[in-house]
Amino acid sequence: MGELVLVETEQAVATVRLNRPPMNALSAELQADLAAAVARVADDDAIRAVVLYGGEKLFAAGADIKEMSEASYAQMTERSGRLQAALNAVAALSKPVVAAVTGYALGGGLELALCADSRVLGESAKVGQPEILLGLIPGAGGTQRLPRLIGPAKAKDLIFSGRFVGAAEALEIGLADKVVPDDQVYQAARELAARFATGPALALAAAKQSIEIALDTDLATGLEYERVSFAGMFATEDARSGMRSFLENGPGKATFNGR
DSSP states (O other): SSEEEEEEETTTTEEEOOOOOTTTOOOOHHHHHHHHHHHHHHTTOOOOOEEEEEOSSBBBBOOOOHHHTTTTHHHHHHHHHHHHHHHHHHHOOOOEEEEEOOSSSEEEHHHHHHTEEEEEEEOOEEEOHHHHHGHHHHHHHHHHHHHHHOOOHHHHHHHHHOOOOHHHHHHHHHOOOOEOOOGGHHHHHHHHHHHHSSHHHHHHHHHHHHHHHHHHHHHHHHHHHHHHHHHGGGGSSSHHHHHHHHHHHHTTTOOOOOO
């Protein structure tokens, strides 16, 4: 793992922090470091939730345009595959992921934030897919994850215009889940992740996967996947202790061990 993406762990929450100032542009090297960081987080059972963070000033301003400006079609066919693979690894994490967005999350930066399960934005944050202004389209999930999150009409508005969206509008259209003062973004995201980290890890993973399946299949298939996953929870210690705690102490008081 390189120096452009750092992993810091406190208790059961890992912070995956982009570290390529001043703009955290998603260069090829950063993409490789991100993939390595995500693999490390995925393999560590002690990590139960993740915060994606770009720092106090901004999340990520997008792809490295300097790297792309002279690239050929053949080169970008290969490079875009690596970029998608790095971001797909984030989206595929079985653990809850919260994006802490300060400043700008544009282009590939927003596409990375879209890979999280929740997004906390600072009051002055700006997000958008401005690729159209370069004669391009989003290439790392913007045309796919954005309409699934906010609906096709709103996604087309953002992608066709390339305009930047403020935090208040992002919250209104469902692109943000929470908006807080700029200096509270990381703490708010970490508190949310910490709540997930104390939950039943196997059930959270199953719920996340079931929801993702629902987005990519028909209702009958999704319901069957949910049914099998639901039944599978009865093989876990957490389900046993959770139901026992409910019967003895009422709801919301169970302690889960992730097994």
